[in-house]
Amino acid sequence: MAIRRRTVNIVIFALLLLGAVFMIAPLLWMFTTSVKDRLDVFALPPKWIPNPFHFEKYREIWEKGPLLSGIKNSFIVAISVTVVGTLTSSLAAFAFSKLRFRFRDPIFLLLIATLMIPYPSIMIPQFMMFSKIGWVDTLLPLIVPGLFGNVVMIFFLKQYLSSIPIALIEAAKIDGSSYFGIYSRIIFPLIKPAVAAQLILWFMAIWNDFLAPVIYLNSPEKMTLQLVINNYNATYAIQTDYPLIMAASVVSLVPMLVVFLIFQRQIIESVAISGVKG
Template sequence: MIHTKYRIDMIEKVVVYIILVAVALAYIVPFIWLISGSLKSNTELFADPPVWIPAKLQWANYVTAFQQFPFLLYLRNTLYICAMAIIGGVLSNSLVAYGFSRIEWKGRDTLFIIVLATMMLPFQVTMIPLFVLFQKFGWIGSFKPLVIPAFFGNAYFIFLLRQFFIGIPKELSQSVKVDGASEFRIYWQLTLPLSLPVMITVAIFSFTRAWGDFIGPLVFLNDNKLYTLSLGIQQIMSVNDPRWTLLMAVGVSMTLPVLIIFFLLQKYFIQGITFTGIKG
């Protein structure tokens, strides 16, 4: 009986591993093809059957791509927007989430539900009203429409942070209040240091959203000198005869920073998501 149960457990584990490997390959293979394509010649890229390993690595594709494409300028613009999105996202969302989780006030839960309801509105719905509003402010053609909204909160990030803050024992805050600490001091010196995993999670999400954003820069930017990497790639694709190997080289350059950041901070990312999910 014990032997039969052991065999069943082993079979279940093998099935789970096979499924996980299959899912992992479904995500990894396209990225491997992207890297492979960036190092091929045009002939090898469109060969049939497909060529996975180039006969000669075409490192010149990266050099040519950066020469024909103002990569460093667009990278600087993109990093500026990402940095401001991280700063605004972490500060504004954590402050609002603290008010929803650690301070008792009338109408708090009702307002929190209204905030969550805004998650059902996609950017495409609010795009035109925002464009008209920013146009009246004189912000169109600058980074302001892409940067300043990050300092006014995001419903999803507020939810993540609130769930994490709720799990922090209130006894800690009460003991500090006895010593005369204000709510802001408790938020800044106690709550934020204890919430490092979820803060890093919000920072990662803010970075990836800003890094890969295409619609926002397309709508609000009208000067080539302010373009981001996503808009720059679209410029190359709009050419009548695009160099696909160069596009793949730029694509690899855009994908690697996100992967590197995730692998370096995955411990905190997983902790932030896990603790947020189990606390309520």
Template sequence: MNVIVKRKTNIVNIILFVILSLGAITMIFPLFWMISTSLKESQYVFKIPPQWIPNPIVWSKYTEVWKLTPLLKGIKNSMIIAVTVITFGMFNSSLAAFAFSKLKFPYKNQLFLTLLGTMMIPYAVILIPQFVAFSKIGWFDTLLPLIVPGLFGSVGVLFFLRQYMNGIPNELIEAAKIDGCSYFGIYARIMMPLSKPALSAQVIFMFMGIWNDFFGPIIYINTPEKMTIQAMISNFNSLYQSQTDFPLIMAASLISMAPILILFIIFQNYFVESLAISGIKG
């Protein structure tokens, strides 16, 4: 009986492995095609049958793209926005998550539901009033409209961290109180270290959202030197797509993806752990 059950389990595992492998190949296919295209000469991009391994391999597009557009300034502007918003936004979101998870105060649940309700408001509804307000205070064509709103935190991050913190035993909080630890001390010395996986996952998500943001920079920034990397690449694409220089476009896109890939590689263990744990805690 045990042999039959074990054999069925092995068959199920093999089937799941094959399905997941096919899914992984499907998801990695666009990235591989981008890398392949960026290393080709233009005349081989649409060759039939497709040329998966470039022959010859051309690296010149990666040096050419730096000369044709100020990508370094775009990367710098995006990094300024991302680092500032993540630093202050994550602190405020995690502090609020700690309060909603472990502290007791009047109308806590009602306030939390109200915050969640704001996630239902489409961005298009507040776009024009926000644009008018930022223009009147002189923030148009600066990085401030992309930085200041994010400093107050994110409701989505607050919700995720609160759910994660709900799984941390309350006995730790009570023991810290008995030892004379302040609420901020409990937050800094207990909750934050225990929430590292969730924090790391949210840092990745926030960085991806800020780094890939295209809508905000296009609306608020006109000066090319002040644009973020995605806005620069958009302008770059509109110029060179008409010239069918797709290897150049793919090289620029891959350069913009590099920071996200590096960040994910650094925090991948925390990221996977947070998703695994958050699925069973709540």
């Protein structure tokens, strides 16, 4: 049994190591390409470690396009949506989980059913609506819908709240606490780990979003970071200036990498919590 267990562990470790190589190799290639000379990009055999390193592309990317404004716009959208949207999502989860009101369950099922609606089916009507009120080429279409919450987060937090006894809520009501007081003093402190994990994942999704910005944004100064990177690709790929494109891509990756390294414990906990609570 010990030999079999050791063999199984070795096989699993080898498979995980192989998967890690396939996931890390593109990132490593992206960074090494950003510090290569343009001719070295097409060298055969490929050079994983360039000699010498060329870091001038990291200076050029700030001159070739509105990279700084793209970073600023992405932060504006991601922070405003995740902060306000997390508040509204947690309030909705509290209401659906612990409050009793008419048609609560049908409304929640209708809300969950919206997950089955593909975004392309509502893309054109939504664009026409925002166009009529003059929101096209502004950040408002990217911000305002998210302020009302995220269905996935509502569902996740509702499942998490199911483990909190209703007697705790009833006791707080007997003591004279309002519903918002119950939420702020009892519910939110209890669900804070789950909220933190979902907020981080939502922030990463908004930061990497490309489809919605490409629909609504036209002006270079209004573009988010992903659109700026796409313009770099469209402009400089023809000139085979791949080191410049990869340098911009590395810059766009750094914030997400920092967020993951700082909050990786919360992200892993969210996966564990969803498995237990679900």
